[in-house]
Amino acid sequence: MTFVGHQPVTWPHQGGPVPALAVRRLDRPVDRDLAAALGPAGAGAVVVCQVLAGLGGVGKTQLAAGLAHRWWAQRRVDLLVWVSATSRTAVITPYAQAAAHVAGVDDADPAVGATRFLAWLAGTDRRWLIVLDDVTDPEDVKGLWPPPAPTGATVVTTRRRDAALLDGRHHIDVGVFTKTEAMAYLHAKLGGRLAEADLLAADLGRLPLALAQAAAYMKDQGLTCARYRQRLAGRRLADLSPQALPDDHPTAVAAVWALSVDLADRYSRGLATPVLVVAALLDPNGIPISVFTTGAVVEVCARRIGGPVDADDVADTVWRLCRRTGRPCSASTGGP
Structure with missing residues (x-):
């Protein structure tokens, strides 16, 4: 059962909120790798699907968001859909919502709407970008991959490296900051309070999320890197989380690591x-x-x-x- 209930869509159109860019966000070589593989502005995608894979907290979502914000600002895409792909339902629902907007049809069954949306993507001459953020299980996107199309591109972020996710797609490994990147990031966040900053970066494994939350904690408490390291040596990382997480982070870094271990245990x-x-x-x-x-x-x-x-x-x-x-x-x- 279907019914028409939408006015014709206005282009360009965005579905789903794209995460805001982090304050003092560091431009990384991976940003350029991602953009280069998808081709120059105004051209169709060279690589139609890219998978950004890495452990929690390395900045995969920020990389995808950076691309989405740039393409939207440059009017490179007519349709941008951001999907928090943490479950199969979480993928199907925004697909069905997008179908209702672009096709002007609401489907009583969201799965039917999702199928309609994928068919629309395959046949349209509109330029589109679909981001599937934080895919936690390959089964959640089985049969729901956006189709290869000359006017479209897909970016996936995930902690997984299963063959079901990577085979036939362009895989980009996202790692922690380099030593130079970590120091540049801390300098941008903390200014001149950088005594033992290199040691702090090493203590935190140069993990971008850990450094962001440590910098916020230090600013809140008026601490130097050296003083923070003293506290870190005698406390759990969870005890050194800022009261208000920076950059709209949904989860403290200690909880991110705990979630990663829980998923691995599962x-x-x-x-x-x-x-x-x-x-x-x-x-x-x-x-x-x-x-x-x-x-x-x-x-x-x-x-x-x-x-x-x-x-x-x-x-x-x-x-x-x-x-x-x-x-x-x-x-x-x-x-x-």
């Missing part, structure tokens, strides 16, 4: 947590995967989850964590 029978506990005690520059498959570690993991575990289970968990973090992993020298 797909590994709970093995991700004990594997990470073992890894935290070892050399972060490289751990032979054979360490994780020793009898002692396998036994620790089995006790932790209260069930049978073998070496293959643990090895699979290590590889899964490597895919999620983007860290290199090989059978001989790998490790998260």
Whole structure:
């Protein structure tokens, strides 16, 4: 059952709120990589689908938002749809809403509307950009990928690196700040209070989200980098979160990491947590995967989850964590 209930759409049209750009946002090489792969302004997309993959807090959403804001300001697209793709329903619903606007038809079943929208994208000569932000499960977008089209482009952000997400699509790894980027970011946020800033950046793994929230906390409390490091040495990171998160961050960095571990546990029978506990005690520059498959570690993991575990289970968990973090992993020298 359908009914017409919309006035003709006014172009250009935007569906879904695009996140605001962070204050003092740092332009990164990945910004240029993303723009270059999608071709020069005024041309059709060179790469029709790009997947920005990396661990939580590296700035994937900001990269996608930066592109969306630039293209919208340049009037490069007629249709921009931003989707927070954290579940299948979260994808279908904005698709159906977009279909109602561009086709002038409301579908009683949102899934029908989503199908209508994908068909419209495949056949239109309008220029469009679809952003699927924070895809957490490849099954959520199965059958819902925007079609390859000369006038369209799709950008996906995700912590996952499954073949179902990457095969046939252009994959861009998003990592933490470089040393130079971290220092430039802290200088922009803190001005001259940079004593031990390089050490602070190292303490926080140069993770953009962690640095942003640390900078906000330091400004709120009137702390130097050195003083913040003293507090960090004696407290949990969760205790050093600013009272009001900066740049509309929805979640504190400690909670972001906790969510990442929870998701990894969900797909590994709970093995991700004990594997990470073992890894935290070892050399972060490289751990032979054979360490994780020793009898002692396998036994620790089995006790932790209260069930049978073998070496293959643990090895699979290590590889899964490597895919999620983007860290290199090989059978001989790998490790998260």
